[in-house]
Amino acid sequence: AQTVTQSQPEMSVQEAETVTLSCTYDTSESDYYLFWYKQPPSRQMILVIRQEAYKQQNATENRFSVNFQKAAKSFSLKISDSQLGDAAMYFCAYRSGGGGADGLTFGKGTHLIIQP
Amino acid sequence: KAGVTQTPRYLIKTRGQQVTLSCSPISGHRSVSWYQQTPGQGLQFLFEYFSETQRNKGNFPGRFSGRQFSNSRSEMNVSTLELGDSALYLCASSISQGRRAEAFFGQGTRLTVV
Numbered sequence: 001a002q003t004v005t006q007s008q009p010e011m012s013v014q015e016a017e018t019v020t021l022s023c024t025y026d027t028s029e030s031d032y033y034l035f036w037y038k039q040p041p042s043r044q045m046i047l048v049i050r051q052e053a054y055k056q057q058n059a060t061e062n063r064f065s066v067n068f069q070k071a072a073k074s075f076s077l078k079i080s081d082s083q084l085g086d087a088a089m090y091f092c093a094y095r096s097g098g099g100g101a102d103g104l105t106f107g108k109g110t111h112l113i114i115q116p
Numbered sequence: 117k118a119g120v121t122q123t124p125r126y127l128i129k130t131r132g133q134q135v136t137l138s139c140s141p142i143s144g145h146r147s148v149s150w151y152q153q154t155p156g157q158g159l160q161f162l163f164e165y166f167s168e169t170q171r172n173k174g175n176f177p178g179r180f181s182g183r184q185f186s187n188s189r190s191e192m193n194v195s196t197l198e199l200g201d202s203a204l205y206l207c208a209s210s211i212s213q214g215r216r217a218e219a220f221f222g223q224g225t226r227l228t229v230v
Binding site for chain 1: 158159160161162172175206208222223224
């Protein structure tokens with residue numbers, strides 16, 4: 001079974017600074033997808049960014065970018081120019097690309113605090 | 117376009133009772149997945165439905181069941197509730213069953229079992 005590990009329960013960053021959230025995963029599959037989700041106090045999970053394992057190029061969405069290291073099974077999220085609205089729980093998630101997948105496998109999450 | 121709607125938002129039940137939660141996906145979405153979120157176990161996959169058929173199931177006891185209707189709306193049922201079933205239950209819909217299809221989540225149903 002796949003596992004996703006987020007080693008930072010909480011991170012704090014000053015507004016306008018850059019912060020990197022870590023995520024590692026364990027899988028024997030070669031075809032899979034990785035995601036970062038944001039869960040604000042409203043509890044609604046919002047997709048931040050997605051990475052296909054077969055793509056070597058790191059995904060980028062405006063101020064959010066990932067550092068995908070397939071061999072190291074690492075998938076970190078970088079948030080540039082942090083804003084107060086970025087404060088939330090961030091979850092790293094894995095989904096198998098093959099059949100019989102068990103939905104999304106999530107990490108335990110990182111609570112991101114933005115200091116004004 | 118309306119998002120994923122989960123009802124009710126909050127629920128309090130007594131041990132031994134059963135409960136039904138509802139999820140209305142985004143219009144046009146045919147895949148619905150359910151997740152349980154607790155402080156201890158985090159987010160765990162319950163099951164996924166596509167075209168009224170359960171496609172995948174997580175590691176949960178048979179007390180947890182679900183179904184999907186022809187309009188893609190889904191219900192989740194938990195029978196013989198236990199204290200440990202207290203959790204936030206999240207529903208997500210996707211336009212298809214494809215692995216890369218983005219999952220859109222609802223705001224969840226907070227279930228408290230007393």
